Amino acid sequence: MSKFKKDGKKKLPAISTASLPDIIFMLLFFFMVATVMREVELKVKVTAPDASEVQKLEDKSLVSPIYIGKPTKALQAKWGDEDRIQLNDAFAEVNEIRPFVEEKIAKIAEYKRKKHMISMKVDENAKMGIVTDVKQELRDANALKINYSTRKGFDAKK
């Protein structure tokens, strides 16, 4: 004689799904907040080269990207198919780099300025000539910390 004798006729109560929308909304808000839409529209095609000795960049607000590559197909008619520099969301010449760097640094809180970093997002097929020009300009602008943006997965032995 068990005390907990099952009452054969009782059905399992259905689990309430009333709170399901709330759970989903919570997830939804998380992803809405976490989603970073690309701020700039890329006008050059950049396929980063692969490397293995990579470091992660932590604070995105301290990183200013410089894109170098060939203009995208749609823009090639107007801009040609030579490697070009893109700052913010426009094509730029080498001499525009210094004002660009100064403008970016001015936006950063003073005590963090030392950590400012330039991320070079250069297409793997670009030539070093233009990259060297940009690097020289960065040196003159005193933006010495740079990062060569890469993909993972390089193995020299292969």
Added chain:
Amino acid sequence: MIRETPEISAGSMADIAFLLLIFFLVTTTMDVDSGIVRKLPPPLDKNITPPKIIKRNIYTVLINSADMILITVKGQEPKPGNIKTLRRDVKEFLRPHYPDNPNFPEVEDLVLEINGRKIPYHKSKGIVSMQNDRGTSYKIYIHVQNELAGAVRELRDELSQQYYGMTFKELLKSDEKAAKQIQKAVPMAISEAEPADFGGSK
């Protein structure tokens, strides 16, 4: 006559929320920017002449516009380099050789403070000098940079394993001061030559 408005069913709310959720799930890119971090040398000061570096301490890696590598070390014929063996060769060059061996860079006496003990160490004065042409492709440039950084990182790892039993990366996280000692013993001795004008007039 006023009709009662029927209640709107909230049953499909979950579906709508799901739809939005899936949209954001798909569009979210959690890509963190990663890459090879380098420090550029400050702009050249004309009043200061760069320090002379003895030929024996320099390992020159030259990349031409056809993406071919040439290695020059003192006392050896310049030989074509291979990206596959570059890391091993650079490691061999930068590894301190003591007592003094004329085929390798000079060594400098150094005292490391490890776990409170003073340990004498012989630091290699070797420097890897990298030079490239304007026509060199960025891809091979990054690959060479990667191998050079890898060589230094592996040397640091070896030292770090020997004294602390962990990789340099782990050491950097757990004990910054100790990591500084390792950095002092194995500096990131990679220098890039000042860009030269090849045939251009200025």
